[in-house]
Amino acid sequence: MAVRRTSSSAGKSSSTLRTLLLGGSSSSSGPSSSSSSCAADTTIEINDPTGGGYRTIQFAIFQTMSPTMRITLTPPINPPQATFADARDGFKVFVDDGEDDSDDALDITSLFVFSGGVAIASIPAVVAIGTYPGNIQAQFRALVDDPNSARIMYFGENRLQFLLYGMLCFEARFLHYDSPENVVVGTNYGAEPLPDDEFEEMASNHILLNFDPAATDAGISQFLLSQSLRPQGIDREFGTLQVRDLSDLKGSDLENRAAALNTAMGGSPGQATIDPLAQPWQAAPPTTAGEDYPVPFNAAFVAQPGQPGSGTWGDEQAQLIAAHQHWEMQTAAAQRLIDVIIQYQPIIPSIQVFLLDTGFGNGQDFSATPFAGNNLFVTGWRLRYATFVGARNSNGSANVEGRSVRVYPRQSGENQFGVLTNVKDYQSLPNGHGTGVLSALAGDGVGTGGLTLSQVVLGTGKDVFVRPVLSTREHLASQLALKLVHCHAMILG
Numbered sequence: 403m404a405v406r407r408t409s410s411s412a413g414k415s416s417s418t419l420r421t422l423l424l425g426g427s428s429s430s431s432g433p434s435s436s437s438s439s440c441a442a443d444t445t446i447e448i449n450d451p452t453g454g455g456y457r458t459i460q461f462a463i464f465q466t467m468s469p470t471m472r473i474t475l476t477p478p479i480n481p482p483q484a485t486f487a488d489a490r491d492g493f494k495v496f497v498d499d500g501e502d503d504s505d506d507a508l509d510i511t512s513l514f515v516f517s518g519g520v521a522i523a524s525i526p527a528v529v530a531i532g533t534y535p536g537n538i539q540a541q542f543r544a545l546v547d548d549p550n551s552a553r554i555m556y557f558g559e560n561r562l563q564f565l566l567y568g569m570l571c572f573e574a575r576f577l578h579y580d581s582p583e584n585v586v587v588g589t590n591y592g593a594e595p596l597p598d599d600e601f602e603e604m605a606s607n608h609i610l611l612n613f614d615p616a617a618t619d620a621g622i623s624q625f626l627l628s629q630s631l632r633p634q635g636i637d638r639e640f641g642t643l644q645v646r647d648l649s650d651l652k653g654s655d656l657e658n659r660a661a662a663l664n665t666a667m668g669g670s671p672g673q674a675t676i677d678p679l680a681q682p683w684q685a686a687p688p689t690t691a692g693e694d695y696p697v698p699f700n701a702a703f704v705a706q707p708g709q710p711g712s713g714t715w716g717d718e719q720a721q722l723i724a725a726h727q728h729w730e731m732q733t734a735a736a737q738r739l740i741d742v743i744i745q746y747q748p749i750i751p752s753i754q755v756f757l758l759d760t761g762f763g764n765g766q767d768f769s770a771t772p773f774a775g776n777n778l779f780v781t782g783w784r785l786r787y788a789t790f791v792g793a794r795n796s797n798g799s800a801n802v803e804g805r806s807v808r809v810y811p812r813q814s815g816e817n818q819f820g821v822l823t824n825v826k827d828y829q830s831l832p833n834g835h836g837t838g839v840l841s842a843l844a845g846d847g848v849g850t851g852g853l854t855l856s857q858v859v860l861g862t863g864k865d866v867f868v869r870p871v872l873s874t875r876e877h878l879a880s881q882l883a884l885k886l887v888h889c890h891a892m893i894l895g
Contacts, residue, residue, distance in 0.1 A: 440571035442475035442519070444564055448576075454620050459562060459576040462623035463633050463643070467555055467580055468527040473564065478519020481566060483511050489565035497554065499542070500561035500575050500632065501589065506543070508536035510554060525554055558586045559634040577633035585882035588635025588644035590793035590874065593679055597654045605677035605876055608634065608646040609660045612673050615641035629663060635793075635878045644677070644878055679875040754786070754867040756887045757843065759836025761827025762788070762870045768820030778837065779845040779859035782820025784867050790824040791883045792874030825872035836872075844868045 447456035449470040456472055473495075475481075484492035487509075495514060498507040512534065513523035531539045531552045543552035555578045564572040579586050591607035611631075613622055615638075626633055626645065635644030651659055656676060663674035768774070768782025776782065827837060844866060845859030873883040 440569045441481075441567050442477055442479050442571070444566065444572035445474040445476070446562065446564060446572055446574060447472045447474075450620060452619050454618075457620055457623065458574070458627070460574045461576065461626040461629075461631055461633065462574075463577045463579070463619050463626070463636065465579055465582070465619060465638070467553070467557070467578055468525060469555065469578070470522065470524050473514060473516075473521045475516070475519045475566075480516040480519065483514070484565070488568055490568040492567070494565040496563045496565075498561050498563075499556055500559045500634075504542065505537050506539075506541075508534050508539070508543070508554065510534050527555070528553055558588055558636075559632060575632045577636060579636050579638060582638035583885070585637045585878055585885060586635050587791070587793045587876060587878045587882060589646075590876065591646075591650075593875075594652055596676075596678075597657060603679045603875075604656070605679055606652050607650055607656065608644050608677060609656070609663060610675050610677050610877055611643045611645055611663065611667070612675075613641040613643065613667075615639065617641060625667070629666065631663075635876075637878055637881050640881070642878065642881070644876070677877050753865070754869055755843065755863060756869050756871055757836070757840060758871045758873050758883050758887070759839060761836050761872050762822055762825045762840050763827060763837050765823045765826030767823055769818050772820045779841045780861075780868070781846055784844060784846070785820050785822065786818075786867050786869055788822050788825045788870045788872075789886065790872045791886060792872065792879045793876050822870060825870045836870075840868065840870065 446459050448459050448462070448464050448466075449456050449472070450464065451466045451469075459471075482492040484490065484494050487494065493511065493514075493516075494509065495511045496507045496509055498504070510523075510525065513525060514521035528545065528548075528551050531544060531550055533552075534554070536543075539552045540549065543554075543556075545551045545553070557579060559575060559577055561573065561575050563570060577586075588608060591605070593603045594606050596602045596604050609631075613625075622643070626643075630648055631645040632648065633643055633645055636642070647659055660674050660676050664671075667673040763778055766776065766778075768776055768785070772783035773781050778785075841859050841861060843861050843863050845861035846864040871883055871886060873879050
């Protein structure tokens with residue numbers, strides 16, 4: 403980010419410019435924190451592509467990745483583009499993701515030239531990396547399908563900071579999205595127990611708002627402005643926004659804020675809610691499921707066989723309550739039924755199955771040996787379009803393009819067979835429930851090493867393509883996963 407301090411317009415305490423942008427110590431050369439001392443009052447707006455003309459960017463949403471932005475200074479002065487990072491000799495414009503844990507500020511000052519106290523810029527969606535000064539653009543802004551190109555505005559939350567003659571004179575947080583059908587998943591701040599139920603969880607530090615889908619972007623933005631809410635994620639088609647307060651809220655404070663927002667939205671149930679997360683799979687020893695798992699599962703998935711708790715299938719990592727029913731499908735009968743229905747012959751599968759879960763293995767890449775055995779017991783050529791659908795963390799870490807997750811463009815490796823790098827099991831130990839379900843579903847008789855009868859996993863769907871989809875538990879991530887299945891279900895051949 404550009405400025406650790408958040409100006410009075412956003413209601414946070416003071417700090418300084420990053421050392422990277424200052425080129426030295428930030429203790430004495432950063433911009434002043436008093437916006438009241440600015441040489442001019444600052445208004446920054448974007449021309450709303452859905453109609454209505456220019457409107458403030460403060461807490462607003464915009465359906466564009468290439469906005470036309472206007473900066474107005476009152477009285478109308480024409481400052482030059484500053485040569486110093488702290489803007490002591492003019493003005494500077496920085497954009498970043500709004501998070502203090504990341505260091506992704508981009509200096510887009512050169513896009514703006516003042517005349518009559520006004521500067522208007524058409525901001526491109528994508529530019530070559532290095533076009534504008536900014537830190538580690540290859541990590542934060544590069545497109546997966548074109549690593550030499552970078553986004554200026556992120557999908558989801560953005561922050562703009564305007565410095566004028568050494569003063570931070572304007573700051574705003576706002577959201578960009580493109581098509582209403584695409585879901586942008588906002589930042590992940592972790593999970594915590596519900597205040598009144600320690601066995602259920604909610605997402606920390608964010609709230610879901612459910613607007614009438616027919617509401618305008620301008621109308622939604624006006625409500626967010628009135629409540630000083632940072633927009634971070636959106637499913638515009640259904641009118642759902644993920645927002646957070648300017649303060650860090652957890653526990654009862656988060657529930658109370660959601661209740662107050664629900665009242666402000668009209669009081670109908672569910673207009674503003676916490677984000678209840680799906681109940682995680684309960685751990686249990688193998689005896690809970692009432693059966694012993696085959697040798698290949700225990701051999702491949704347990705880190706240190708024989709030591710309780712050391713592997714996925716032992717004690718607290720077992721997760722067998724949800725998995726055992728897959729073994730109760732009577733594999734042989736199911737395979738025979740498949741053979742009858744599709745008149746089995748060893749050709750390319752004609753059916754693709756979406757498999758949504760919490761991760762699949764260690765992030766392996768079987769593309770180089772797509773027909774060889776592996777520890778998932780599913781030949782890699784039948785694993786296709788593996789997709790991660792979830793939230794990025796506040797430090798920006800997530801293997802996704804544009805920092806916020808959406809379906810298109812494809813993620814790295816998603817269009818290849820056998821590439822599971824996007825769907826690595828995010829549990830503390832790999833090869834958990836999702837991995838077991840994958841093998842039980844699609845095991846086709848291959849395995850690692852020399853095969854004996856006890857080393858073969860034959861799943862109930864050995865004749866299908868499988869699209870593994872790793873979905874985290876946030877509401878918008880679930881919405882995106884469901885849209886993915888709905889829009890891209892495929893019968894091949």
